[in-house]
Amino acid sequence: MWFPRLASDRALKVRPVDAPFALTLNQHNTDRIYCLNQQAEALGLHRTMRLADARAICPTLVSHSAQPDLDARFLATLRRWATRYCPWVGYEGPDGLVLDLTGSTHLWPDETAMLEDMRQRAQHAAISLRLGLGETRGAAWALAHYGDTVGALGPLPVAALRLPPATIVALQRLGLRHINDLSTRPRGPLARRFGPEVLTRLDQALGHIPEAICPAEEPPHYAVRLTIPEPIGLLADVMAAVERLLIPLCDKLKMHEAGARKLVLTLRRVDQDSQQVELRLASAMRDATRILPLFERGVGAVDAGFGIDVMRLQAVIVEPLPLQQIGTIRQAQPDQLNDLISRLGTRIGLENIQRFLPADSHIPERSFRMAPAAASPPQNGWGSVKPRPLRIFSPEPITGQGAQPPSRFRWRRMTLTTGRATGPERIAPEWWMDDDGWRSGLRDYWRIDTHEGRRLWLFYTPQNPGWFVQGEFI
Template identity: 55%
Template sequence: MFGATRRRHIVSVWFPRLPSDRALRLQPVEGPFALSLRTQNSDRIHCLNPAAEGAGLHLGMTLSQARAFCPDLQSRPADPVQDMRFLQGLRRWAGRYSPLVGLDGCDGLALDIAGVDHLFGGTDAMIGDMRHRLTRAGLTARIGLGDTPGAAWALSHHGGGGSDLADLPVAALRIDPDTVTALQRLGLRTIGDVKATARAPLARRFGQGLLDRLDQVMGLRAESIIPLADPPHYAVRLTLPEPIGLTADVMAGIARLLGRLCNTLDQHGAGALALRLTLRRADGESRRVDLRLATTMRDPARILPLFAPAIEGVDAGFGIDQLRLEATRVAPMPQQQIATGGAGSEAVADLITRLGTRVGLDNIRRLSPNDSHIPELSMALAPDGGETPPASPRLRPHWLFPPEPVTARGPKPPQQFNWRRMRLTSAEVSGPERICPEWWRPDRDGPHGIRDYWRVETRQGPRLWMFHTPQNPGWFVQGEFA
């Protein structure tokens, strides 16, 4: 048996039905169930529950074939993104057993339990507790214990209780299916068969990768578990020895929490756009205060007064014994140079936030870029959410107004024309910039049809933004540059 003289301290947890288990936890069903994923221009089976496997279905078959074999099949679309988030949550949960937990593909975990298994009464007791908790959560899990990550993976995916690594199939070496098929044709069906074969012929035929995988399973080649860093947690809590009820005391507690929270935000170069304050009363009930900010902030002195109006209206009951403050929405906020002229923008943002707490931040609107290349449709009123609108990548006039017709002919800008009772002469022109209509609009052949825009500088001073309409020949002025 490989690794018999070494202490087994690597645990591999494989979730063979992770997508379907996650989906059934959210909405349980009875009978055959499958998740489908769009691949090769068809919906194919991505994951099955035991009832569907018992009905003869298998991974990779089309959903229509599966329904022909099993008319009672219930299915839903798979969501690999949510599956990965769920696996990340399991990784954080596995931190109760070991500080070194890493992802093993998209459906497994790897744990290094060296030096911590005695805290759970031994390795067998730890694995038993792990299996019990996962089963109670409705998750199918196969757990392998080995002295290397490769050995633990092989036992979790292809082994059973008391399995010997030498007796496991060659697929347990984590090699591609084509190599597995080629080894089996040569009569090499188990890891023991591969180990007993001369290495030089194997390397010449299958490459060094096969031998590296074999050495990793045997422990002759190092392989480490890389734990992932947890995302920053922007929440702080303050538990009080005695309940409080005065507004001044609550504000003092918020000030302490803000100092800690803003330090965390500053360390990660982020600022808060929305905060949630949870006040737990002595009778067990809680009161929540949500604060949306007009811009990213991490200055406790600016944020604290914004809580005052909402705190005054909170019913403290028999007193508040715990405060929890969380930044529910954050955004990057790099370090900025302190300048004497920056107080004005901060005052405006604070004013918008104060007004937003009274009338709702969604009711305070501003012009924001709209997803349209047609000039008069490129801006729209939108709630002030705190983000700075992106600048337009194209040169646009400082003043934009509805198109005003001018008398001119031909596709080139006119040398002389009348506009707003002025006789103007073109001095320098640049263009054209063709803007085509949006095909999904019913009036694409009307005022929003094809336009050729020109920048026209006149001898009299005005610098105009003019366009010509080829489909209905005519010239218009729509903007003026400063």
């Protein structure tokens, strides 16, 4: 199976365009055509062409940036679809699949009916597909790219042997343009001039050298099931069954060096009604001892009815969790904090538990951001060498004159006396950001220790003289 317009077909399925269309990829600081639809090909455009040249030929060309990662995912989806024809399906480059139909053709009237079904399904899905059926992998590839599905290999060009472009050009210069021309020549001179690759590819296509088809490995399925002989309904019995499910599931996660972030427990009652308990974790985990208590609240709210006879536990969201080297020095682990976040998340939702993270800005109001604690690991402290108050609020004006801090001022109905003033620390506005709060210009910040015990963060605006309180040290 060769999908000559895999990338453009994927993009057009998301956003249809009734015009010449092309996907571009930046290569060596130049936008070049990565894939294009049939209308663009009919106008003479081709891959690797510069986008500027393509627009000169076709001013109405619609272009978008290519996304090879999404194309790879789309090809993986097509691979799963192709397993309906045979179990042995592997990848053939970035835009093709190879199938070993041995032992599967008896499910169809004949091979022609199978190929016709492939074409019809691809056409219904608006996917360009070319097929090649041969006795060998090389022959099938050659017929899909340069032939008519089924036929002889001799009349096909030497490019059908999957050779490098430089080798193809060299063979054509010698007059060896077709596979027949190559197969009738003495093998010794060809091997001395071009190396063993040309003869190897020729023998693979003709079936003289076997070429295996390796199917893609299926991703692991993290789910376990338990059938209970006698229906259960007590909380202790259900939790004991959950423990029996967690142990093999965690063992499978450990074997693949993965951890679960979301678990779904399905409980089927004897009346065929099912209930689900969803558990989202603050970090990837595979420790059954730590996960089991987190299920207790959700399991306790389940209505067992006349009893539960089938239970299924599945890790819906899985993340890599590689093994760690155990050292002699004991290091602090965030397991207890993550367990607390997970336990609180089962009550109020993980998205409602937030943490402060540093932001890349010297402006006090922009030096931090809020992020869900479960989705963002803790980071190091702020990089400022100057101390910052724990509490920062909107600037509140106070009375004061001159560039030096006032010796006595009133703030929030309190009269305060300055004991020690440390500063100033001048902070300039970020000119590339439009912020109404910093339109007054520069700010000179002071750390003020008052006799009344308050430790405040004040600033003075030289352009528009005035004093403000913006934070308090705790």
